[in-house]
Amino acid sequence: MSDTPNTARVWAIELAVCLATGALMGVIGPFGSFFNDVLAVRIAYWVSVFLICGVTLRLAIRVLAPRARRAGVPVWAWAPAMVLALGLPLAGITRMIAIAIWPGIRQGVSPVDWYGQTVLVILIYGALHATLVRRLESPASPQPVKTGAPHILRHLPPRLGSDLLCLSMEDHYVRLHTERGSVLVLMSLGQALDELGDLDGLQVHRSWWVARRAVDAVIEDGRNLRLRLKGGIEAPVSRASVARLRSAGWLDGRAAGET
Incomplete structure (x- = not known):
């Protein structure tokens, strides 16, 4: 799982995926729902379930993924815990909806079984989300690069432009950020x-490189520093890099308190 750009287009695509998947589930009728009611009612129920679970999971990913990336926490370490935690409130909500439509559900399916079914639904949406992320982040064609321009820019798809703000390492990938969004590229940070x-830029952390012109402010949080970049990105600064940034003039008159 990753964080996709927070644009109207992306939200429209994800909501359309939820609607389509919910309609398909209504036709199939999983977990015994095929025998519960007529097709229209089943579709309405499953569409509502996927909309609720999909929007909730999408918001959770958007909140957690950037923070985990800044902290260097891999996806496998936080995504399963997130899914299991979200399963509890979502199981309660979807169970109440199902009981309101089909009262027999209360006796027919135990809360534990319902929780397991809800986690499975979240995982289905998670797989769809991951597929969508890959499609959105895969450049359809290489970015045209002017002669003499940095080689790194060729990895940027046209939709992101060529105004590179920073690089951040994610497992075996490097994420290239511009003000229009980001893309994952299979390479090491050293190669990037x-x-x-x-x-013009500096490596400010073992997993981050930042362009000088991208820095809007320096955030002081106790003994820690972060760089606030254009586009709302925040990059951590390692303590070993502070002296180098100060000598390069990056910290002069740009400090801001924690907000």
Whole structure:
């Protein structure tokens, strides 16, 4: 799982996926729901379930994924816990909806079984979300790069432009950020740094490189520093990098308190 751009287009696509998947589930009638009611009622129920679970999971991913990335926590370490935790309130909500439509559900399916079914539904949406992320982040064609331009820019799809703000490492990938969004590229951060050419910037953390012009403010949080970049991105600064950033003039008159 990852965080996709928070745009109207992305939300429209994800809601359409929820609607389509819910309609398909209504036709199939999983977990015995095929025998509960007529087709229209089943579709209405499953569409509502996927909309509720999908929107909730999408919001949770958007909140957790950037924070986990900044902290260097891999997806496998936080995503399963998130799914299991979300399953509890979502199981309660969807169970109440089902009981309101089909009262016999209360005796027919135990809360434990219902929780398991809800987690499975979340995982189905999670798989759809991951597929969508890959499609959105896979460049359809290489970015045209001017002669003499940094080699790294060729990895940016046209929809993101060529105004590189920063690089962040995610497992075996590097995420390239612009103000229009980001894309994952299978390469090491070291390889990405070698392709930067003469772009003006510094490695501010073992997993982050930042372009000088991208920095809007320096956030002081106790003994820790973060760089607030254009587009709302925040990059952590390692303590070993503070002196180097200060000597390069990045911290002069740009500090801001924690908000």
